[in-house]
Amino acid sequence: MNWEVRTMRSVTSCFNSTLYRKNLSRFWPIWALYSVIWLFALPLNLLTTIQRGQNWALEDLTHSLDYFSRVSVGYSLNLGTVLAVIFGLLAAMAVFSYLDASRSACMMHALPLRREALFFTNYLSGLSFLLLPNAAIFGLTLAGEAVGNCLDLKALAIWLLVQSASCLFFYSFAVFCAMFTGHLLALPVFYGVLNCLAAIISTLMDSVLYLFLYGYNGLSGTTQQAVAWLTPLEKLGGAVSWTQAADSGAYQLAQPAVVAVYAGVGVALSAAALLIYRARQMESAGDVVSVRVVRPIFKYGVAVCAGLSGGTFTYYVLFGDGQLSLVLSILFWAAVGYFLAEMLLRKSFRVFSAWPGCLVLLALLSALFLCIRLDLTGYQDYVPASGEVSQVTVDLEGSTYPSDGFGGSVQITDPEQVAQITALHQAIVAARSREDSIYDDSFYISLSYTLSNGQSIRRYYHGVPLYRAEQGMEGTVTWALDQLVSDRSFVRAGYGLDQSADWSLTEAYVYDLWDIQTQSHESASLSAAQAEQLWQAVLTDFDAGTIGTRYLFEDQDRRENTCEADLDFSFYLTEQDSMVHRGGSVTITLTPQASHTLAVLEELGVLTDTRIARTHAQVDRWYAMTDGAEDTSSLYTASP
Secondary structure, three states: OOOOOOOOOOOOOOOOHHHHHHHHHHOHHHHHHHHHHHHHHOHHHHHHHHHHHHHOOHHHHHHHHHHHHHHHHHHHHHHHHHHHHHHHHHHHHHHOHHHHOHHHHHHHHOOOOOHHHHHHHHHHHHHHHHHHHHHHHHHHHHHHHHHOOOOOHHHHHHHHHHHHHHHHHHHHHHHHHHOOOOOOOHHHHHHHHHHHHHHHHHHHHHHHHHHHOOOOOOOOHHHHHHHHHOOHHHHHHHHOOEEEOOOOOOEEEOOHHHHHHHHHHHHHHHHHHHHHHHHOOHHHOOOOOOOHHHHHHHHHHHHHHHHHHHHHHHHHHHHOOOHHHHHHHHHHHHHHHHHHHHHHHHOOOOOHHHHHHHHHHHHHHHHHHHHHHHOOOOOOOOOOOHHHEEEEEEEEEOOOEOOOOOOOOEEEOOHHHHHHHHHHHHHHHHOOOOOOOOOOEEEEEEEEEEEOOOOEEEEEEEEEEEOHHHOOOOOOHHHHHHHHHOOHHHHHHHHOHHHHHOOEEEEEEEEEEEEOOOOEEEEEEEOHHHHHHHHHHHHHHHHHOOOOOOEOOOOHHHHHHOEOOEEEEEEEEEOHHHOEEEEEEEEEEOOOOOHHHHHHHHHOOOOOOOEEOOEHHHHHHHHHHOOOOOOOHHHHOOOO
């Protein structure tokens, strides 16, 4: 007799269909609302377009439907990113809400289900709240486009893939955050803060370092790229833009590789969340931070963030000057943030026994600020050698009169001009400790170096003082700046006079002409043909050195040799289908020596015997005489 008893072989399951259906029915308002929003955004929008177009001409309806299928579907991805952020969080809060209460956590984990099964079932439930509506909207829109004879399967498929990828990332990120907390209200806070923490910290660090380091001009390019990637809402929002290709005119996704990367990160975050879930202690339900290893990071992270944000705000509101006041404000708020975090972790107000950790934090922050103040890295004194620079971009504004259209970015590769820039940079650095409080003028300059080894260096100097007495003194800031603005090729690039080669000149305006009879200012508008004639005269005068001269100081020399009238030229770059894609303008101050320009203005009737271009010196004399003189026409007997 065989007494062997056959038993059923146990099977390891990672999914429970009953729990899955329970989640879908229990949290239906989430996926229902998400579906309704997309229903109005795409299928119903298409049907409304078709219905409205029944009374239109056939070509108008055809154009509208074609625009919807090729353009509107892609543009809706911007809305999709926002919806993925919001509903990804809501879905994660719903399906993992049982982790936030001790009773529900114990009940769920008392079920005959492995933790892997619980995680995957709940994770896939929440993901289904988003992906299933996406598929349904795709099908409905596809059917609508087929009915309207405007089917664009490529654009619609891109929408489905990109929207699903965005949902995958933000939902997985929210689930990842949910594994670290046992408090329902803490999850949206963690989720929101971590989505933009890198951008906030970088902004606060910029505001602090700007006050400590002379010439500081933001974080390095590599750091900025890292911050952009760590700010997914901004990075992914730009990547899903629907743009038109410059060569073919077809609409396409701006950065599909970025979307793919974030989708891969979403998968990685879900795997990391599973590992944390397996090791999570259910007794931590109700705790703000449920993972003990993360608690010190949370405490000191909150302290540092509170110190930077609260300290910076307090400094600019109450003080506004002095490095010491900024440091003290940051230290104060760092201590406040430390004890607030301790209260959240202990769920008690009796936290002041943790003062030794606070002292350590304040000591470390003080040491860090001291190192920055002493500039141990040599940041402020560093000036690259001209031979190491392959390119430098210069933004110069303020001073160097007249302050007209000059001041755009100038890219320099010529070794001689690079040497002029580094000489000016060296003079600025050497003069930073100068204590003279009275100076004749000042200027602002931004420098962006690209070295031969690929390294990028950026500096920004504001309110750099200029002294008339130093105009001929070699090595001074005034002398170095004078050498630079005396270089006509540099000034030409600063005005942007070479734009006429690639751009279309459409119109021009002459501002602040003076009417002798009415004693008032007037302006004149020129057509494209007239503007082109005037533009050629300006280029001729610039080559002759009679227009576009830069003056370091607002003195009598400048006022005698420049007019108050400005010439403004408007340019546009036209591309496919005669659509304007970019525009720009060049403004340059008229001078009494610009003979070719003045001759053209007289030929076009812009300048007459009674409508003239006054020099600033004539304006000064007019103001001096108008108080007592009834007739001031003698000031303008000779045209400038």
